[in-house]
Amino acid sequence: MISTATFTSIRNAISTHSRFTSIRPQTVRRVAPVINQQANGVAAAGLKEMDKSLADRFRLGSLTEDGLSYKERFIIRCYEVGINKTATVETIANLLQEVGGNHAQSVGFSTDGFATTTTMRKLHLIWVTARMHIEIYRYPAWSDVIEIETWCQGEGRIGTRRDWILKDFANGEVIGRATSKWVMMNEDTRRLQKVSDDVRDEYLIFCPKELRLAFPEENNNSLKKIRKLEDPAEYSRLGLVPRRADLDMNKHVNNVTYIGWVLESIPQEVIDTHELQSITLDYRRECQHDDIVDSLTTLELLDISSNGSVASKENGDKLSKFLHLLRSSGDGLEINRGRTEWRKKPVRK
């Protein structure tokens, strides 16, 4: 068989040869990274040329042809997988946030992580999440590749909406959907503000003109009002403290951390036998490093009109539904309220 040395020498010859081509620069780049230590000089030259497009190529995402939405692919890594051997809902939420940020960056909005337009930055305005709703039909496993498409649209006078669709890249199956509502807030006064026309125009050109919803069906869960659960809650986890890793660049608790906190007060029996089908969170107040948070959970009971056996955990669609509240430990102020639906875990090999 041909020895590695011969390979290497042939490889060198090829790459030196192809370096002179001007027609297809990509040709050079594809060869360069395969070379290792022996051909450093050639590799370096090839790599420099790669600089500009490497980031683009490794960013596995791009605007769609009409420029109105953005798609990106992600591989699920082993440390993003939880006790079920599948990606955790926090991993999914992180990826949604990542693709949202990359979308904003690809259309030229700020790269400071806050996706603000130029006018917004001039006026010290930032986006804050008001509501987040995620539904997952099938959780991806380690080393699965998923493709997430995202787009945003204006919503009324004060808000904007960002929607996502998650697909299994291998077979195109839709494995999840999500939608989120954002409002504009003044960074300094921390007060909500209406989206002025010039700001709206700045970002609306990147949004689909016709209404495009991840949840087009009527009366879907993403619009449901969440009741405040009553004291005393059935299950609780008190004294949750933000870790340093939970803080974003602004020293506020990352949106995704709240999801983790909500799940903390779910009873063990549910975690062992069920998996999260959907989660809806209304963000009321922000939270910082020195806050202490209590997480409360109660079964969501059916309305009075049903002949409800209050004891039954499951209703017609066989889902377990819970109401949640995150509040500040000291003064009891509401931070988030939420709603989750759980389905029985599928039988796995």
Add this chain to the structure above:
Amino acid sequence: MVATAATASLFPISSSQPDSAKNSGKHGGSFGNVDPRGLKSKSRSSNGLQVKTNAQAPAKVNGTRIGVMDGLKTDDNVTSGAPRTFINQLPDWSMLLAAITTIFLAAEKQWMMLDWKTKRPDMLADLDPFGFGRIVEDGFVFRQNFSIRSYEIGADRTASVETLMNHLQETALNHVKNAGLLGDGFGSTPEMSKRNLFWVVTKMQVLVDRYPTWGDVVQVDTWVAASGKNSMRRDWLVRDCKTGEILTRASSNWVMMNKVTRRLSKIPDEVRTEIEQYFVDTPPVIDDDSIKLPKLDEHTADHVRNGLTPKWSDLDVNQHVNNVKYVGWILESAPQRVVENYELASITLEYRRECMKDSVLQSLTSLLGGDATVATGVIDCQHLLRLEGGGGEIVKGRTKWRPKYANRFKNINHFPTESG
């Protein structure tokens, strides 16, 4: 000049999968069917050939060669269909070079790739954009790329040390998987699973020269080596994909434990046979840092943080706390002024006991050397993570910190740019 241009036009190099090599061989005149991102391969190839990846690498080698040879026969037909410029009238030696190149590249790729995802045909193998990883260096080293995602960076916009350690863990698992040694899913080889054995990390050392930032791509190399009679060492080297600069070095020590008895075990002969072939005979990337440290408890500690409890997301599939999470807890008790103004240059961890969902932990930190360290600019800390109430030790640690902006000024092009 003319010759090289001709070769380029016939050069099928642009795609890097074995099947695409076959394709390109057939389309002598058409350029590669992979665009810069390499992910959309539709409609470029004139014949619209379906590209199917094949998971069985060895068998494919022959298949590819034959395919290319076949393709060569049709080359003339394809080229003669192209416009008759002077380039196309060049002698055949340039086509021959292209053909030889194709064969070698295709064969080389077969040797490099041992494991393919059958469902994903349009992948750039050598650049490995998804980060599946591949075995290199004659089968001893596993290499995987990671792009730093936005949620993996910390408050100072660089990847956190936990992110780095997560990447190390991922490459370790993928190495075992790609070598065909993945037994029952998280690190045990088949012979180990039969005996209820699994690997336990006893020591971990990480040395960071420079932290990557959002959007950077790092290349992680990992390999294993023997370590004493009954343990195994796994080393990592992390490079910046763009510059080749070494960002991080890490070394870890592993022993075998019986799942049922929870006792340490010698390496059985059958397992040794399985894994010995992968051992590399190189010295560790980091010299062993085995300084004796003074006893650390609530009285000697400078900072204590209580009430640390694992969340669901901290647990691995065995419902044990993931190794990397300990680092986060250790750093929780590091004093604020250190965390704000210094970056972690190195961390050494000794794992003592495992920790489960309902454990409540206490994190203690003590600054070694006191005020003397302020002058040198390097801070040395000692850490202990243990069960609350004076319970068992979970992890002992030692960290070294250097001032945050020291490195930033050394590498001006990495200076974080504020968006305007």
